[in-house]
Amino acid sequence: MRIIMLLLAPLRSADTYLRWVYLVLGGVLLVPFLLAALVVASLLVDQDANSEAVYGPPGAAALAVAAVLGAATVGIPGVRTQQAQLSRSLLGGRLAAEPDTRSAAGSSRTRAGCWLALHFVVGFGTSLLTMIGLTESAILAMTPITGGASGTMLLGDVLFSGWRRWLGPLAGAGLLVALVYTVAAVGGGAARLAPLFLGPSAADRLAAAQARADHLTERNRLAAELHDSIGHVLSVVALQAGTATRVIDRDPDFARTALEAIAEQARTATAELDHVLGALREEPAAAAPQRTLDDLASLVDAARFAGADLRFDQTGALGSVPGVLSRELYRLCQEAITNALRHGGADTTITMELHVEQARVRLSVRNPVPVRRPARPGGGRGVRSMDERVRLLGGAMEAGMRDGEWCLTVTIPWKGDG
Known part of the structure; x- marks a missing residue:
């Protein structure tokens, strides 16, 4: 049954049948170029010669x-794009899964032109085969009615006499099935060849991979920004x-301050949030709030207002830290405080030390974790985000x-100044 x-x-x-339509379209598109070429060929052939001379070697x-002229149209703006889209839609196969690139390289145009010429020639042959095959099948199917009065181009009058005319419909059906299998084989071959001509080149694949990597890197950066900033504020x-x-009842002044x-x-x-949304919409005017170690005092005060006992010890000149490192250190402090508040509660004790030294910056954050809320081994998304930031800066992080x-x-x- 499976066989x-x-x-x-x-x-x-x-x-x-979609590939059949694709092949026939190639033959249809070749007709205007072929007619023009045949007219020129008829002018070049001796008028007294047999008309078959026009359709012999001159016809070939x-x-x-005509195929070369049709392939030259690939240089017209939009033709190559429409050709690729039509091939993806009707041929399918591996080409449909290939990334859609718009390479302007000469090699891509040459490959597209070769495919267009091949499409025209094979499509023209498929169109002729389709016309002959369908006509012959119809004639064979009508032999019981016509009595075999009309022979076929392929089988002649061999089936069109006597009782054998009743075999005509069966032969017509067989011819039709053979036509479908032939077109399926040609269409399958075209679907396998198309990626070689219309698919992306090695350079296109590398460019697409780099663009994808850049896109993912930017999305990961925005996700980290959103997690660190909005997550901290919500906590x-x-x-x-x-x-x-x-x-609020016994200390309304403190409640007012908290509000x-x-x-x-x-x-x-x-x-x-406005910054992140603007970046997602690719708005060039979306400017990130550049918070640095200069804003660390506000971050510490906010944690203390939340009820945490935050003990902060800082040495060295924060202003001497380069801008990029200063911004990333602020985010690290912010995420560390957020994790401490989230896992230790509002009344937790947080000990944070930041030491700016000549050759390095050291950050240490400690907080007790209640037994009822054990920490997850290795940390969660916030710890992974911090580890990624530190590794990008060439540093090392330990958490546990x-x-x-x-x-x-x-x-x-x-590298410090002194």
Whole structure:
């Protein structure tokens, strides 16, 4: 049964008939060029010669000239694009899965022109075969009615006498099936050859891979920015709101201060979100809020307003840190505080040390983790984001549990001034 299904597959597959249409279109598009070439060939052939001379070697030459003229149209703007789209839609196969490139290289135009010439010639042959095959099948199918009065080009009058005329419909059906299998084979071959002519070149593939890598890198960067900034703000807001709710009756002044801090954090989150959305829309005017170590005091104050006991120790001149490193260190501090608040609670104790040395910058953050909320081995998405930032800067990071505390240590080398 499986063998029978495989044998019938070309008859039942939609690809067979779509490719048939594609091949016939090639023959149709060749006709104007072929007619023009035949007219020229008839003018060059001796008028007293037999008309078969025009359709002999001169006719073959006219077919070749017509294919070359048709292939030359690939230089017309839009022809190559439409050719590729038509081939992808009707031929299918591996070409449909290839990346759609718009290479302007001369080799790509040459390959496209060769494919167009091949499409025209094979399509013209398929069109003739289709016309003859369908006509012969129809004549054979009508032999019981016509009595075999009209012979066929392929079989002559061999079936058109006596009782044998009743075999005509069966022969017509067989001829039609053979035609479908032939066209399926030609169309399948065209689908396998098309990627060689219309598919991307090695240079196109490298360019597409690089563009894809750049796109993914930018998306990952935006995802990290969104996670670090908005995630931190939401964590702080949640903790401040919870603290304000608990003390609003006995300490309304503190609750008012917490609510003001929530409003400020919300404005910060709005600015960050506007930047990310602008970057996703590829708006050139979308400018990122460039927060650096100069904004570290506000970050520490926000954590303290949330109720955390944040002990911050800093040595060295923060202003001497280069801009890129300063921005990344701010994000690292922000994510470390966010993780401490998220896992340790609003009343957690956070110890953060930042030391700017001559040859390196060292960041250390520690906070106790309650037994009821064990830390995940290796950290989550935030820890992975921090590790990626540190590795891009050429530094090293260690994170994990140590004596009941979650400890984060970052060391980033840099060239100081003194």
